[in-house]
Each structure stands twice: as structure tokens, then as C-alpha cells.
Amino acid sequence: ALLDSRLKPLAGRKIIVTSGPTHEPIDPVRYIANRSSGKQGHAIAAALARLGADVRLVSGPVGIADPAEVTTLHVETANEMKDAVEKLLPADAAVFVAAVADWRSETSAGEKIKKVAGEGPPALQMVENPDILAGVGHHRKRPSLVVGFAAETQDLVRNAEAKLAKKGADFIVANDVSQESGVMGGDRNRVRIVSKAGVDEWPEMSKDEVATRLAALIAERLKTVVV
Ligand code: CTP
Ligand code: CA
Numbered sequence: 261a262l263l264d265s266r267l268k269p270l271a272g273r274k275i276i277v278t279s280g281p282t283h284e285p286i287d288p289v290r291y292i293a294n295r296s297s298g299k300q301g302h303a304i305a306a307a308l309a310r311l312g313a314d315v316r317l318v319s320g321p322v323g324i325a326d327p328a329e330v331t332t333l334h335v336e337t338a339n340e341m342k343d344a345v346e347k348l349l350p351a352d353a354a355v356f357v358a359a360v361a362d363w364r365s366e367t368s369a370g371e372k373i374k375k376v377a378g379e380g381p382p383a384l385q386m387v388e389n390p391d392i393l394a395g396v397g398h399h400r401k402r403p404s405l406v407v408g409f410a411a412e413t414q415d416l417v418r419n420a421e422a423k424l425a426k427k428g429a430d431f432i433v434a435n436d437v438s439q440e441s442g443v444m445g446g447d448r449n450r451v452r453i454v455s456k457a458g459v460d461e462w463p464e465m466s467k468d469e470v471a472t473r474l475a476a477l478i479a480e481r482l483k484t485v486v487v
Pocket of ligand 1: 359408412
């Protein structure tokens, strides 16, 4: 049992992970989406499972396989992702890696919108999507550990600190996604772990290594939480 708890420190822990983009329909053939390969979120789900966690991955549309030893739920929209995540509560931890579309078209046309000569493009009325992380961070069934990501192209740490407070997260993994960083869609990542305790700067490493280190950090933090 001692050996097992060292190899599988997350055995008996239920952990929710969101990954990938969401797709917000405009009509049957068009949608609004963020850029997200799902690589980092899926790698985190896999790394948590390797440490023995019961991982529930809620994934938007991605072109990569479901991770091994993980229960994966597939969704399209932010509202579907939110419903799926909230139905999975309670959980010991939740990690929000998905690049959720901030807005959706208020209506989705039942038929393909056609170009009409002389009419110009359709004026889409956009509405804001729910913030899934903030909902869970302030939920009455809040997991004891809540981790968010912050993709920023500028003012990385300042923006991450603001998100930490606003969303009720314990950690924000701050991610430089500026053009120069080459992070988007690539296999490498350079992140900073922002918490109330301060900012921990990790060196550049592969997305798999980020996942392994983050899973170890989560295991360490949950060690003191009684099941
Ligand atoms: N997030 C979420 N639901 C949303 C938007 C974001 O759960 N509707 C989560 C993301 O999964 C991520 C964190 O919130 O863990 C931060 O996402 P980000 O897009 O960086 O922050 P926003 O609050 O949407 O702010 P902005 O896009 O304006 O920077
Ligand atoms: Ca956003």
C-alpha cells in the first residue's frame, strides 16, 4: 500500500480536465472557434491518469486521440462543456485547459446562410459564453484544487494574477501565446505558475513535460486533502 501510494499518489482522486477549443455554430456549415490543438490538455489528462487519478476529460473538437486510461466526454459548444463539467461535480480537482470561445452567435441559423447579391455580409449578433472555470471556482461543490490556464499575448503575469482572483482558482498556468513564442499548435511550452504564493517560472519544455510536472504539483497539493 505504501509503494502504491508513491507510484499512484492520485489513486482514488477524481479529477476533471477540459481541453481543446469549443465550436459555436453560426449555421449548419460555419462556426466560431479558438485556436487549440488540445495537445496540452490531453497531455495533462494522461499525466494525471498515470499517477492513478480517475480522470474525466471534457474535450471540444480536436484532431487527436482520446488519452489512454481516461474517460473522455466529447462536446462542441461552451454551454455543452459547462453542463458536462458541472454534472461531473463533486471532484477532488479540476484543471481548465480548454480554449473556450468567449462569444457565440446569439442565434444559429437552421439553414445555410446564403450570399445575396447586394446585401453584403450578415451582421452577427454575438453574446458572451458562460465562464466555466469561474463557475466551478465559485461553486458550492468547488473541488479543493482548481487550476486554470491563461493564454496571453501581453502583460502575462498581471493578467494571470487578475484571472486567479476573478475566477477563484488556486493556480493559473500562464502561457505566452504571442506569435514569437511559437506555442500555438506546437509541441513545446514555457509557462509560469501563478498563485497567491507568487510566480514560479518553469523553463521551456515539451507539453508532455509540462503535463508531468503539473500532475506532480497537483498530487503534492492534494496529499494534504483528506478524502
Ligand atoms: N475559461 C473557461 N470558460 C470560458 C473562458 C475561459 O473555463 N468561457 C477558462 C479557460 O479554460 C482558462 C481560463 O478560463 O483556464 C482563462 O481563459 P482565458 O481565455 O485566458 O481568459 P478569459 O477570462 O476568457 O479572458 P480573455 O480571453 O479576455 O483574456
Ligand atoms: Ca478567453
